[in-house]
Amino acid sequence: MSTEPATTDRNVARAARLDTATLSDALDKLGIAGQCYRIKPRDGGFRMAGRAWTLLYGPAGNPAGTVGDYIDDVPPGSVIVLDNGGRDNATVWGDILTEIAHRRGIAGTVIDGVCRDTHLCISLGYPVFSKDHWMRTGKDRVQVEATGVPVNIGDARVAPGDLVKGDADGVVVIPRAHEDAVLDTAEAIEAAEERIRQAVRGGMRLDEARREFKYHQLQTREVTP
Known part of the structure; x- marks a missing residue:
């Protein structure tokens, strides 16, 4: 299953044709750390490629901030990259976001943490990659710290606009400065x-x-x- 759209971005199209194992080997050969450790697809058929749209979460304050109403501002074809610090006790993605992202033509979602409502992303074929899935909400547990900033996903740095590719073997990020190489x-x-x-x-x-x-x-x- 894939939501990889037709694109005029030549390097996104090139990345879409390659698998993550081959891209991982290329990263190793060039000495670039871009493999997102322990980030896995919620379904083995998920494939995606696009440019990163990033968001950073932190622990909720008092009063708590929100987990974010950003989805309508994400450009179609982007990969939404959510850094929740690897937390596995609170989710930052669920069925409403999946439905809207799918409808808007978002390429996929990557989470350093967990998601929920996995049945919908699987039934729609919308690619979600995360450390795991669990049902407990992130509301009043985490909040948005910043968007459009460098984040960490499975020990890999992801900057806005970096190439992100995901498939059955996981996710790799290719820094914009090195993507041609x-x-x-x-x-x-x-x-x-x-x-x-x-x-x-x-x-x-x-x-x-x-x-x-x-x-x-x-x-x-x-x-x-």
């Missing part, structure tokens, strides 16, 4: 792996194919002189 590297890795598969299908031994197409160097970090 990461995408170029990922596409080269994908091409090399496809040559290995074709060689094996043609009768070559796997170890020979890996050696010929330098498989064991594909993820090795590049050393700058």
